[in-house]
Amino acid sequence: MSTLTTTAAATESTEATEPTVRDVARRARTASADLAPLPRSRKDAALHAVADALEARVAEIVEANAEDVARAREAGTAESVIDRLTLTPERIAAIASDVRDVAALPDPVGEVVRGSTLPNGIDLRQVRVPLGVVGIIYEARPNVTVDAAALCLKSGNAVLLRGSSSAYSSNTALVAVLRDAVEASGLPADAVQLVPGGSRESAHELMRARGLVDVLIPRGGASLIRTVVEQSTVPVIETGTGNCHVYVDAEADLGTAVEILLNSKAHRVSVCNAAETLLVHRDIAEAFLPRALDALAEAGVTVHGDERVRALAGDTKATVVEATEEDWETEYLSYDIAAAVVDSLDEAVAHIRRWSSGHTEAIVTTSQQAARRFTQLVDSTTVAVNASTRFTDGGQFGFGAEIGISTQKLHARGPMGLPELTSTKYIVTGDGHVRP
Template identity: 80%
Template sequence: MSPGSAGPDGPAESPVLVTARRARAAATELAPLPRTVRDGALLAIADALVARAGEIVEANVRDVERARAAGTSAAVVDRLTLTPERIAAIASDVRDIVALPDPVGEVVRGSTLPGGLELRQVRVPLGVVGIIYEARPNVTVDAAVLCLKSGNAVLLRGSSSAYASNTALVAVVRDAVAAAGLPADAVQLVPGESRESVRELMGARGLVDVLIPRGGASLIQTVVSESTVPVIETGVGNVHVYVDELADLDMAVEILVNSKAQRPSVCNAAETVLVHQGIAEAFLPRALAALTEAGVTVHGDESWQKAGAAAGVEVLPVTGEDWATEYLSHDIAAGVVPDLDAAVAHIRRWSSGHTEAIVTRDALAARRFVSLVDSAAVMVNASTRFTDGGQFGFGAEIGISTQKLHARGPMGLPELTSTKYVVTGDGHTRG
């Protein structure tokens, strides 16, 4: 059936739904294939990316030129840009994923029941995974490869600003996949550049098993609010660092600056620092000096403003909007709290549930903080920047989930699977 053609039981389907139906058929073919076949396809993708880098870059240049003409910021243009060197790095990442353990078929648990039935819970692919993401064409390859490795078909809906790049990348990947013996429709670009195509994808319940949005808060909230397909919520990081009364000051300064300034535009960068009042007099001047040196603007409460005035550093007044903001820039909200419980209360009010950190030499305080803070990752005497699939040893990640069902925190290959129960008997019947 061609895109937009009439189905046997009703009116014409849209190109998006036809694409999703093809993905569903491909997922059925893909699921039983052994690891050797899927890994062979990934190696073919890596080789094809390098061999066809020229046509990928040529397509990418068109996207970059359009972005610059539209006045897009230099940072976004940089994320959009592909070069032969960057493509080679993407291909290298694909080869690294090949070496990761295959989650499909892993026995999560098993036992022999009292009557002799053998029970196993095994990992199986989710089926069809839809990825909705913004102007980062490297995600096109990352998502495709991670889904194929875990036995899933994937529908890719990147932003219109990267449409030419994504079209070229998907063409390369599909050719490699087909040559390796996998159904080409296991990897598809969702047709269309309008928001209507996104809405149709979000409504393709029964054809698409799960959607994973990757991007800014607006994109994620739109998908979460409007999708009838189950969604794994990812990414938004209103991240906190709490400096406890018994913190090592040198350690606290180093962790704070690394959490905020090492790479401020990512979801695991700190956006708020809270300091116990018992250590504030000693800590604030040192923190202000280090943050200022790192180019960070502090939006602080009265205590931070007084410390700034004494040190000759401008501290902007903090507002409720600041406490709620994921800056993704060299800005940080800052406050002084009377105790650990007050810090936890603040975090519970404003956190997005991504990552929080405590700096303390008090083991009891650390345990209490860990037990009370309800986020996907909690750091004790470590930078928030460690919340990352690669840093956790997962090898790769499809995103960082901030919800609680199915997956939470960095999502590696196992999080792209579900499970089924396999029960084996010998003529057993239930009385």
């Protein structure tokens, strides 16, 4: 269910919502000005206080989360969604550990991106500064509440958290813990706020808070992201859906290709960096596909295959159904994968250009020439050579954490760590210089 779906528990009117949402945005703006100049030591101390508070108040967090889980079960929510919604003491301990990991990361604020002394003697520096007020609109993953708050605090930003109504009790409890810890550390409590209300209108008011909110980051399904991108007057960093491809080249090692395919598709199916389409070069299809289809069958994956894939599936254990045009553009987030045989690397690239969401594409090949051509021609945030699509992740890239994976090309692209939560400003230092 989309974050923007109205629920019976949240029915506030537009008139009541508008000033309330704008009020928290104004308070966040004031807090961001106080937060921006703070040294790393103050921010890190607050993050350690947050981690300690999460562990100390685990019982009340779990109790609040149980309310959300019970409502989800009563509503017939899928167990995979309930699993993402559920917080246990062990998961909360892991979240607290992640917060401490964020505290250990370098502080990007104040970093000199570039600088020089100009011929006229002026000293010019471009330095990183916080974005200001960051709004996050996300679905039923209460861990995102803490992750986003920690990353924003570390990068000197105030954060407005608009989670889904299905996680409202959990998010309310978590934000209460966060705010208490932040305030006890001497930082402004309003640096972390939950956007009030659970209706569609409260989210829309956040999208229209231009001038108070500096950027919005949507995290969730295609419908949520499209709604925010199309309706927001606040600048949006578009985190994309993941219609990711694995292309097995004519010169691929078969064993390596099967391992990469399985990891890309079946390691965890409900994430945006899971593979959704398999493309196989015709020269290797007869040798590779029966082996790959059996491996996918053992992993429980249903294959949506084109005519040539189906023709090679006869003696395998695979469940293969006819692929439709819709399959090529689908982000399944399930044990399903689309599959096609292509006549060339260029045909694989053409397929990817037409259907990809621009997230991650992988090539499996022993040919350096093929790898080089693929990486040059494919225009996605990440292109993997002989590696799983599952590596497109801030933690896997060594960034320590991420706020999302941007599939746009402005400001940030790919996994967004702390530097991507900053902008820059120029500092010009002269000695009485005037322009002639």
